[in-house]
Amino acid sequence: MASVGESDKYLLNRHKESHFTAGEIVRDVIIGVSDGLTVPFALAAGLSGANASSSIILTAGIAEVAAGAISMGLGGYLAAKSEADHYTRELQREQEEIDTIPDTEAAEVAEILAEYGVEPHEYGPVVNALRKNPKAWLDFMMKFELGLEKPDPKRALQSAFTIAVAYILGGLVPLFPYMIIPVAQKAVVASVIVTILALLIFGYAKGYFTGSKPVWSALQTALIGAIASAAAFGMAKAVQG
Numbered sequence: 001m002a003s004v005g006e007s008d009k010y011l012l013n014r015h016k017e018s019h020f021t022a023g024e025i026v027r028d029v030i031i032g033v034s035d036g037l038t039v040p041f042a043l044a045a046g047l048s049g050a051n052a053s054s055s056i057i058l059t060a061g062i063a064e065v066a067a068g069a070i071s072m073g074l075g076g077y078l079a080a081k082s083e084a085d086h087y088t089r090e091l092q093r094e095q096e097e098i099d100t101i102p103d104t105e106a107a108e109v110a111e112i113l114a115e116y117g118v119e120p121h122e123y124g125p126v127v128n129a130l131r132k133n134p135k136a137w138l139d140f141m142m143k144f145e146l147g148l149e150k151p152d153p154k155r156a157l158q159s160a161f162t163i164a165v166a167y168i169l170g171g172l173v174p175l176f177p178y179m180i181i182p183v184a185q186k187a188v189v190a191s192v193i194v195t196i197l198a199l200l201i202f203g204y205a206k207g208y209f210t211g212s213k214p215v216w217s218a219l220q221t222a223l224i225g226a227i228a229s230a231a232a233f234g235m236a237k238a239v240q241g
Contacts, residue, residue, distance in 0.1 A: 024159070029162060030210075033167070036065070036173075037173055037225060038229075039171070040068070040171040041191065042229045042232040043064050044174050047060060048233065052184060057184055061171070061175040065171035069163075069165075073164030077160035080160075084156065087148055087150060098141070106130075110127055173198045174194065175191075176194065177194060188233075199224075200218045202221060203220060204217060204218035
């Protein structure tokens with residue numbers, strides 16, 4: 001296997017990458033917190049519209065947060081597990097193709113490199129080098145032909161845990177006013193203020209970490225939460241009426 005030259009090592013040591021690489025964790029946090037803030041918020045608003053007491057709203061809200069955290073965590077686990085299973089199947093299939101039809105697979109390597117503007121006399125040695133290193137060849141095909149990255153073996157459990165915890169933390173925000181204010185009509189006002197503020201902060205952070213416009217992300221996130229809670233409150237009032 002070719003080694004990195006001393007000059008290249010020097011340049012690599014001098015240059016420190018500043019790319020954000022925790023995308024999967026951030027995605028799980030976004031999924032958990034966004035649903036955790038919105039769903040219990042809408043439920044509490046709807047029950048407040050039905051003139052339920054703070055104790056009933058709090059009990060129902062905590063039950064929903066518990067069930068939601070389990071459901072969302074399980075969903076994250078199954079999604080990550082399915083992704084890992086898909087990668088394993090494709091890895092085995094690609095390995096079989098390299099073993100049974102190596103010339104065809106080598107031609108695919110040449111085609112991939114040609115798409116990047118590499119000339120035949122330039123990619124020829126690369127193809128030959130990969131054929132001499134089956135593991136590197138397999139990794140190359142997985143990444144550049146299929147566009148698949150090897151998933152972390154712990155990813156499924158990490159995703160489930162992250163989403164569930166994020167959902168609980170988000171879900172407790174709109175329920176907190178009901179814990180300290182016994183009158184539901186007053187608690188719902190405090191819940192709206194606290195949750196909209198939390199949605200704005202969360203939306204801004206989401207936009208910052210995902211590379212979108214933070215202010216627009218904050219307003220969009222808060223608007224979605226407000227619409228959901230208003231719809232639930234209005235429906236409860238309509239049914240009660």
